[in-house]
Amino acid sequence: MQDELEARAAEDMVASLVRRFSAHQATVGIIGLGYVGLPLACTFARTGFTVLGFDIDPGKVQQLNAGQSYIRHIDGANIFAALRTGRFAATTDFARLDEVDVIILCVPTPLTRYREPDLSFVKGTADSIAPHLKPGHLVVLESTTYPGTTRDVLKPILERSGLRSGRDFFLAYSPEREDPGNRHFSTAAIPKVVGAEGPQALQLACALYDEVVARTVPASSLEAAEAVKLTENIFRSVNIALVNELKVVFEAMGIDVWEVIEAAKTKPFGYMPFYPGPGLGGHCIPIDPFYLTWKAREYDLVTRFIELAGEINTAMPYRVVDRTIQALNERRRLAPNGASVLVVGIAYKKNIDDTRESPAFKIMELLEKRGARVSFYDPIVQQIPPTREHAEFAGRRSVQFAHDVIAAFDAAIICTDHDAVNYGQLVAWSHLVIDTRNACGHRSIIDEHVVKA
Numbered sequence: 001m002q003d004e005l006e007a008r009a010a011e012d013m014v015a016s017l018v019r020r021f022s023a024h025q026a027t028v029g030i031i032g033l034g035y036v037g038l039p040l041a042c043t044f045a046r047t048g049f050t051v052l053g054f055d056i057d058p059g060k061v062q063q064l065n066a067g068q069s070y071i072r073h074i075d076g077a078n079i080f081a082a083l084r085t086g087r088f089a090a091t092t093d094f095a096r097l098d099e100v101d102v103i104i105l106c107v108p109t110p111l112t113r114y115r116e117p118d119l120s121f122v123k124g125t126a127d128s129i130a131p132h133l134k135p136g137h138l139v140v141l142e143s144t145t146y147p148g149t150t151r152d153v154l155k156p157i158l159e160r161s162g163l164r165s166g167r168d169f170f171l172a173y174s175p176e177r178e179d180p181g182n183r184h185f186s187t188a189a190i191p192k193v194v195g196a197e198g199p200q201a202l203q204l205a206c207a208l209y210d211e212v213v214a215r216t217v218p219a220s221s222l223e224a225a226e227a228v229k230l231t232e233n234i235f236r237s238v239n240i241a242l243v244n245e246l247k248v249v250f251e252a253m254g255i256d257v258w259e260v261i262e263a264a265k266t267k268p269f270g271y272m273p274f275y276p277g278p279g280l281g282g283h284c285i286p287i288d289p290f291y292l293t294w295k296a297r298e299y300d301l302v303t304r305f306i307e308l309a310g311e312i313n314t315a316m317p318y319r320v321v322d323r324t325i326q327a328l329n330e331r332r333r334l335a336p337n338g339a340s341v342l343v344v345g346i347a348y349k350k351n352i353d354d355t356r357e358s359p360a361f362k363i364m365e366l367l368e369k370r371g372a373r374v375s376f377y378d379p380i381v382q383q384i385p386p387t388r389e390h391a392e393f394a395g396r397r398s399v400q401f402a403h404d405v406i407a408a409f410d411a412a413i414i415c416t417d418h419d420a421v422n423y424g425q426l427v428a429w430s431h432l433v434i435d436t437r438n439a440c441g442h443r444s445i446i447d448e449h450v451v452k453a
Contacts, residue, residue, distance in 0.1 A: 010167055013136040014200045017101060021207045024048035028208075029100030031125055033060055033090060035283070035354060036142060036176040037106030038074055043187040045082035047212045052100055053090040064090040072353040072380060073181045097132035102140065102208060105154075106176065108283065109143045110388065115290045117146060119153055126157035133161040137169040138204045142176045144288050146230070146295040147223040151197065165197055172196035172205035173222045175229030181352040191215040195225025233288040234306055239274040240285070241309035244316055247276040256452070258438040278415050278436040278453070279316040279359025281348025286313070286357045317362040323453035324413060324434050325370070331432050331449060334410055337371030342399070342409040344426065345416025346378050350437075353380045360415040361390040375399050375409070379420040403429050413453075414439050 020026040026049060030041045033055040045051045055061055063070050067080030082088035097103060107121040122143060129139070139158060141150050150173045155165050165171045177190045192209045194216050196202035206216045219225040247257040257276060265273040280286040289310055293303040324341065328334045348358040355361070364374045376384075378398050386394040399405050401422070406412065406429040414423075417439035424445055427433055433440065433450045440450050 010200060014170070014204055017136060017138065017204055018207045020101065021204075021211055024211065026050075026101040026208075027052060027099060028102045028104065029054060029097055030104045030106060031055075031129075032106035032108075032121075032143075033064065034106065034108075035071060035180055036178050037104075038064075038069075038071060038079075039178060039187045040104065040106060040142075040176075041088065042074070042078045042082060043212050045085070045088040046078070047188075049087065049212075051082070051088045052096060053088070054092070054094060054097070055090060056092060058092055061090040061092050071180075073351075094128045095132060097129060098134065101136065102138045103129060104140045104142055106142045109145050109287075109291070110283075111287050111290055116294050117291050119145065119149065122149065122154060123157060126154050130158055130161045133158055133163055133169055135163065135168045138172065138201070138208065139169060140172045140174055140205060140208075142174055144175060144229045144233070144284060144291070145226060146291040147226040148295070149226060150195075150222045155197070166201065170196070170198075170201035170204050171222070172201050173225045174205060174209065175225060175232075177229075177232075180354055181349065188212060189214050191217050193217045193219055193225050193228045195219035195222045197222055230288050230292045233284045234292065234309075236274070237280065237285050237289050237313065238305065238309040239272070240276070240280065241312040243274045244276045244312055248319070251452075256441075258441055258452075275438075276436075277316065277359070278320045278363060278413075280313045281356065281358040281360075282354065283356045317359045317366060320359075320363055320413065320415075320434065320436055320453050321366040321370070323451065324367070324411060327432055327434060327451045328411055331451075332410055335371075336367065338373070339371075339410045340373045340375075340408065341367055342406065342412040342430075343374060343376040344378070344412055344414045344421060345418050346376050346384065347381055347416050347418070350417050351380070351419055355381060355385060355387065357389075358416075361387065361393060363413065363415060364393065365390060377401055377406075377421075378416070379418055401425075406430055417442075 028044045028049050029052045030037045031054040033053045041051045041053045060070055067083050069076035069079055105125055107125050110118045112118045141154055155171055163169050174192055174194045179185055192213045194205045196205050206218055209216045250257045261273050264271055289306045293306055296303050325336045328339055343360050343364055346358055346360040347355055367374050382398050384393045384396045411432040412430045413434040414437055417437035423439050423443055427445055427447050434453045435450055436453050
């Protein structure tokens, strides 16, 4: 009898919440207002939901409540518009979780120094949620992680509240698919994969995201949804490693890998272009594959293919530095010790200000260890923010893009091919340019002192 009453109560909660989702009357709480959480908050608010954003950084909260964006590719006008409607506010007060119907976690999932998953942000956030969890809450994890995290890590912490998943609250996982700076695919335009613990939680999660994204794609379980995100990023990691290796092989043969890729991608089937570079950056591709390799050990499995790709990509900054040293010696008769080198672009990808895991930092570190004097120029990132791996660079500022400044360096390394850089002037003003992105080639800039790497 008790089980029947509990089941009926759960059905009533689900039906009520589905109706509120459909009418856009629910309040959505989003924890973590960074590169994933902030665009998601704007999307929900723009669709008509009331959104309460949570972040532990008071500075970010203050900026958002003033209608300002601290992320370059997210227009502050969208935040200001949401504020004016009264449907968006940011806070550091987790007690206000009592006000929301949905709790979405968009917190970092980095690696430890030993390349093992660091779930401290997920666990810490769950600890903050548990005292404020209430019957009827839908909790969704969006952070990228290994299969089993939502069920085995997040759920037990939440259930310390005395409430039970599937009976009192509902638990789901939906991997984020943000591509910062990509104007063709906004949050709302990207299909959303959803996995959940039980059919009622899946119904709720799909009903929620159905209101704000182009399409929801239900997965059979939490673990399947978690595996989707890893698969997407491992696919990219492996293919980037492949073209990085091809670059090395073709270079030895006197063949330009960029020309090969451009010709190969004219095939309308059976081929997808990937491009080499100075190494991997961002919060996804350099990190996510290692979540699966770590989890695979629990099953006595070795992910050799994935780990080999990681080794190849991790080695690319070393290769860039070796090529730079070789070019300095051959073209300028200079040793790295005492040479002055300018790194052009420190964001991890073009046209954004995100420096997370940027290979530029590793290149700078390696050059300085060899005695070079290293500066950087980035038209978008004016100052290096604090980072986990390269705290020593925090606070360094970009040099000015001027003839006398650029000409004072012995070499310039193009690490990030921002469109805002005038590459014609860069080449004209520089003694030596190491181009890791084919930025010059794409612009038909041909000069004897441009070296591809």
